[in-house]
Amino acid sequence: MTIGTAHTADGDSVLVRHERAVAVISFNRPRVLNAMTLGMARAYAGALREADADPAVRAVVVTGEGRGFCAGADLSVLGGGAEEIRRFLPPREDLPDLALRLRKPVVAAVNGPVAGIGFAYLLGSDIRYAASDASISTSFARMGLVAEYGVSWLLPRVIGTPHAMDLLLSGRTVGATEAARIGLVHHVTDPGELLARAVDHAAELAAACSPASLAAIKAQVYADLERTRTEALAGALTRMDASFDGPDLTEALAARAERRPPVFPPLSPR
Structure with a gap:
């Protein structure tokens, strides 16, 4: 500490x-x-x-x-x-x-x-x-x-x-x-x-959580407060498609299969 x-x-x-x-x-x-x-x-x-x-x-x-x-x-x-x-x-x-x-x-x-x-x-x-x-x-x-x-x-x-x-x-x-x-x-x-x-x-x-997922979900939720349901759904589908190719999903699945905690990479500095 x-x-x-x-x-x-x-x-x-x-x-x-x-x-x-x-x-x-x-x-x-x-x-x-x-x-x-x-x-x-x-x-x-x-x-x-x-x-x-x-x-x-x-x-x-x-x-x-x-x-x-x-x-x-x-x-x-x-x-x-x-x-x-x-x-x-x-x-x-x-x-x-x-x-x-x-x-x-x-x-x-x-x-x-x-x-x-x-x-x-x-x-x-x-x-x-x-x-x-x-x-x-x-x-x-x-x-x-x-x-x-x-x-x-x-x-x-x-x-x-x-x-x-x-x-x-x-x-x-x-x-x-x-x-x-x-x-x-x-x-x-x-x-x-x-x-x-x-x-x-x-x-x-x-x-326990992917830093990239936390960042994306937080941005998604607050942005969607100002969007219509249709706009929010369209944005979610775009984000979903991108996440399927991301390394964090691969790591999460591997961690579950190997019965170990996931090791997610940190967010890069802005």
Whole structure:
């Protein structure tokens, strides 16, 4: 296991460690429940890109240090007026939907309060774990804001329009049990087991699944959200035909015949 720190321009950081082909990225401002600064947002985006480019990394886990996942934008930013808030906005390429564009699966481990931009980071992950004592809120309506960072497009696709309207219009806080019931998170665990369970899940994807398949399926699913059924089927047939000639199918069949784990090649750097 290796551990590193990605420092930001304003002295905050995200932590990055590697375990079993998984990059674990942690927001690291625990004293303020990992409230986001622009430098921290850029550091997180940079850590995601590094994980995506590293052939040794096959999956990503994102979590928060201390008692929180990410409680939203830093209050000093919000209290600085409109121009200060505009300066806070990450550049387009660093926005929370970056995780959706990664080739590798991103697993969130929600260890405490989530709100605002933290909610967008949560929603941008592919698989979501939550500690049983986690609390999640969109918070936008209660701050006089709109549904930010593309949440209005993605949230109804994740949990359905009725549940999305409830969370967005009320800005209320939901616990992990309700979040699981409406499909906002996939798994609820004891707080002490949260990160280990999320890393285990990511490590299983890394060990058992073809990186090329994971990348293709992830791109396929998110692209198909904007396509008709006919377009999605046509795209699937094209992708299927290409996969039949791929080396990973050959390796998977050989591994099954020989009763051994498959050895899939890593993704090449972009």
